[in-house]
Amino acid sequence: xxxRDCNEPVLHLxxxxxxxWNTVLEPITTELGVELVPYAAWLAALQNQLAAxxxxxxxxxxxxxxxxxxxxxxxxxxxxxxxxxxxxxxxVVKLLKEVPxxxxxxxxxxxxxxxxxAWRDCGFLPSGA
Numbered sequence: 001x002x003x004r005d006c007n008e009p010v011l012h013l014x015x016x017x018x019x020x021w022n023t024v025l026e027p028i029t030t031e032l033g034v035e036l037v038p039y040a041a042w043l044a045a046l047q048n049q050l051a052a053x054x055x056x057x058x059x060x061x062x063x064x065x066x067x068x069x070x071x072x073x074x075x076x077x078x079x080x081x082x083x084x085x086x087x088x089x090x091x092v093v094k095l096l097k098e099v100p101x102x103x104x105x106x107x108x109x110x111x112x113x114x115x116x117x118a119w120r121d122c123g124f125l126p127s128g129a
Contacts, residue, residue: 006098014090019107021084027112043073 003011029036037045050060050067061067076086083089096102105111119125 008094011095012090016092027109
């Protein structure tokens with residue numbers, strides 16, 4: 001069955017089997033040559049960047065777009081049952097009822113490297129990053 005032929009008016013299109021964050025993050029940090037740090041350390045560094053007096057807040061946000069989401073990052077809910085960065089975990093019972101043979105490829109380090117390559121190709125990441 002194809003999703004367009006299903007009986008449910010709304011389905012959450014989410015991966016039924018979660019993928020550990022490190023499966024995605026470790027290849028990214030390796031490819032980009034950056035260090036993987038605990039969330040609290042990253043958040044503190046982001047807050048310190050905003051507090052620096054050298055340029056205006058707008059200029060800082062142009063330099064580092066993550067600053068635009070600082071309020072969200074500060075209030076992330078890490079309780080169980082939540083997705084990384086506090087997102088609600090999507091229920092996929094109806095999806096699996098409609099498409100019981102749903103088969104998705106595994107997300108691997110190779111998959112992530114291909115995403116990075118595509119992001120470089122389209123200009124989202126600089127070619128040297």
